[in-house]
Each structure stands twice: as structure tokens, then as C-alpha cells.
Amino acid sequence: MPPAEPVAAPADDAELIAAWQGGDERAAAELVRRHARALARFLAGAGAPEADLDDLVQEAFIRAFRAIATFRGQCQFRTWLLTIGGNALKDLGRRLARRHVVPLDEHLASRDGDPHQRAVARETEERLQRGLERLPRMQREVFLLRAQQGLEYVEIAAALDTSPGAARVHYHHAVKRLKEWLT
Amino acid sequence: MTDDRMDDAKLEELARRLGAGAAERLNVERVAGAVVERLRSEPKIERRGPSPWWLQPKWLRAAAIVVLMVGVGIVVRGWLQVGSRHQAHYIAEDLQDLSASQLREVLGTLDETLQAATAPSAEDDLNDLTTEQLQALLRSLEG
Numbered sequence: 517m518p519p520a521e522p523v524a525a526p527a528d529d530a531e532l533i534a535a536w537q538g539g540d541e542r543a544a545a546e547l548v549r550r551h552a553r554a555l556a557r558f559l560a561g562a563g564a565p566e567a568d569l570d571d572l573v574q575e576a577f578i579r580a581f582r583a584i585a586t587f588r589g590q591c592q593f594r595t596w597l598l599t600i601g602g603n604a605l606k607d608l609g610r611r612l613a614r615r616h617v618v619p620l621d622e623h624l625a626s627r628d629g630d631p632h633q634r635a636v637a638r639e640t641e642e643r644l645q646r647g648l649e650r651l652p653r654m655q656r657e658v659f660l661l662r663a664q665q666g667l668e669y670v671e672i673a674a675a676l677d678t679s680p681g682a683a684r685v686h687y688h689h690a691v692k693r694l695k696e697w698l699t
Numbered sequence: 700m701t702d703d704r705m706d707d708a709k710l711e712e713l714a715r716r717l718g719a720g721a722a723e724r725l726n727v728e729r730v731a732g733a734v735v736e737r738l739r740s741e742p743k744i745e746r747r748g749p750s751p752w753w754l755q756p757k758w759l760r761a762a763a764i765v766v767l768m769v770g771v772g773i774v775v776r777g778w779l780q781v782g783s784r785h786q787a788h789y790i791a792e793d794l795q796d797l798s799a800s801q802l803r804e805v806l807g808t809l810d811e812t813l814q815a816a817t818a819p820s821a822e823d824d825l826n827d828l829t830t831e832q833l834q835a836l837l838r839s840l841e842g
Binding site: 541544545548549552553554556557558559560561566569570573574577578581582640641644645648659660663664666691694695698699 | 706707710711713714715716717718719721722723724725726727728729730731732733734735737738739741
């Protein structure tokens with residue numbers, strides 16, 4: 517199938533969602549283009565193997581589009597999508613009864629500096645990745661939504677059905693534990 | 700404190716870089732095409748927008764409460780009707796124990812009761828009396 521053509525005029529997510537609900541497939545494709553990389557980063561950060569990343573991203577979008585009628589704009593579409601991706605990753609983990617250590621993305625490490633510095637940076641990132649996998653799911657997702665995606669606590673709380681205060685507590689617990697493991 | 704802030708900043712910087720390479724390698728156009736293809740193969744009904752108002756949870760809850768109340772009402776009413784049927788049932792059982800002569804006596808009593816109920820009222824009789832008869836009646840009542 518040839519790729520769907522991009523929507524001509526820039527539209528916000530709400531307009532694209534409405535267009536999709538009206539049957540416009542290009543709107544759905546545009547939503548995928550707009551949010552797929554952020555979702556992939558979130559999933560990879562949460563421990564998704566890169567080999568499964570493509571399928572997981574697809575699965576998250578399919579679930580989101582299926583459940584689009586339940587999206588009431590309580591948070592941004594992207595934030596809602598990331599939480600759906602988290603659920604898809606959890607289901608994958610159950611299916612695979614995993615979990616091995618996720619091979620760390622080689623591109624993560626800085627290419628600047630000497631080989632020793634790059635090796636140190638890579639090792640730190642690997643430890644962070646393993647630390648994230650050891651965190652309770654809520655702490656891991658709050659940490660990633662905050663630190664990786666740069667979201668506010670109010671937004672995170674709305675997406676994860678908790679309070680901003682609780683989200684802040686989860687974040688600080690996550691940071692505390694990750695710092696202990698990283699040092 | 701400064702060290703803590705530096706650590707937090709470093710941690711957040713690391714977190715921002717997590718998955719960046721994998722995300723860059725994702726073929727977004729291919730994913731978009733695959734997603735659209737999968738959506739296309741699904742029933743159209745799943746594309747619908749928000750549910751009609753009567754399918755929203757609050758209205759469904761209200762409808763469930765109404766149905767529950769009506770159901771309870773029907774059950775209670777049924778119980779009450781069963782109670783009155785029991786009374787009739789007990790009377791029928793009593794009559795079954797009676798002999799033929801006793802039944803005739805009961806029926807005779809019922810006839811008298813019915814006749815008494817349909818008999819002319821005392822008011823009607825008084826209207827038929829003459830003045831003298833009324834005076835005599837009053838005197839007799841006075842003793």
C-alpha cells in the first residue's frame with residue numbers, strides 16, 4: 517500500500533482526531549507521523565527491545581485509534597498515547613515472560629570525546645536503563661514522562677489517573693533510587 | 700544541594716537521550732502506512748465518535764437504578780399479593796372441613812347477611828309513618 521499522503525494544512529491533534537473519526541485516513545497517518553518517534557523513545561526508555569519497537573508503536577496507535585471515543589482531552593493526545601504504549605509494553609512483557617537486559621542503543625552514547633569517555637557514558641546509560649527496569653511501573657512511567665518527555669506533573673497526573681502531588685512523589689522516589697543505583 | 704541539582708540535571712539529560720537512536724531508526728512512514736492499513740481492515744463502527752448521551756455512564760447508571768427500583772416494586776407487590784391469596788386459601792381450607800349441613804348453614808347465614816345489606820333503610824321506613832305513628836314511636840323510645 518502506498519503511504520497515505522500528509523494532510524495539507526497543519527492541524528492540531530484535536531482536529532486530526534475529529535477528521536479521523538469522520539473517516540479521514542490521512543488524519544490518522546498524520547497523527548502517527550507526529551507522535552511515533554516520541555512514543556518510540558518512551559517505549560525504548562521503558563525497556564522495549566528495539567526489535568519489538570516497530571510492532572509496539574503500531575500496536576499502541578491501533579489501540580489508541582480503537583479507543584479514540586474515550587479520549588476526552590483530559591491530557592494531550594501524545595501523553596495519552598504514551599500511557600497506552602506503556603500498557604502495550606506491559607502486555608508484551610507478559611507474553612514474552614521476559615526479561616533479559618535490553619541491549620542498549622549504541623547511538624545513545626556520545627560520539628564526542630575520546631573512546632574512554634564514550635565507554636563511560638555508555639556504561640552510565642546502560643545502568644540507567646537497567647535501573648529504570650527495576651523501578652515500579654508507575655515510578656518508571658512518571659520518570660520518563662517527566663524527565664524524558666518534559667511533561668508537567670498536572671499533565672502526567674491526568675494521563676496516569678493520579679494526582680499531581682502523587683506524580684511528584686513517584687518522580688522523586690524514582691530519581692532517588694536511580695541516583696543510588698547510578699552512583 | 701548544588702551537587703544534588705547537578706545529579707538531577709545529569710539524570711534528566713541521560714533520560715532525554717534514552718531511546719533517541721532507536722526512535723531515529725524507526726521508519727515512521729512505514730509505521731503510518733501499516734497502522735492505516737490495519738485500521739482500514741477493521742469494522743467502521745470503531746471509528747465512531749463519542750457515544751450517544753443515553754449510552755454515557757451516568758445515564759446508564761440512572762437507568763439501572765430505575766430498573767432496580769421497578770424490579771423491587773414488582774417483587775414487593777408480588778409478595779403482598781401472595782399474602783392475600785394465602786388468606787383466601789385458608790378460608791377455602793376451612794370450608795373443606797365442613798359437612799354438607801354445616802355448609803348449608805353457612806350459606807343460609809350468608810343469605811341473611813346479604814338480605815340485611817339490601818333491606819330498605821330505617822330512614823325510608825320513617826318516611827312512611829304518619830304523624831301519630833311517629834309520636835308513638837318517640838314515646839316508646841323515651842320509655
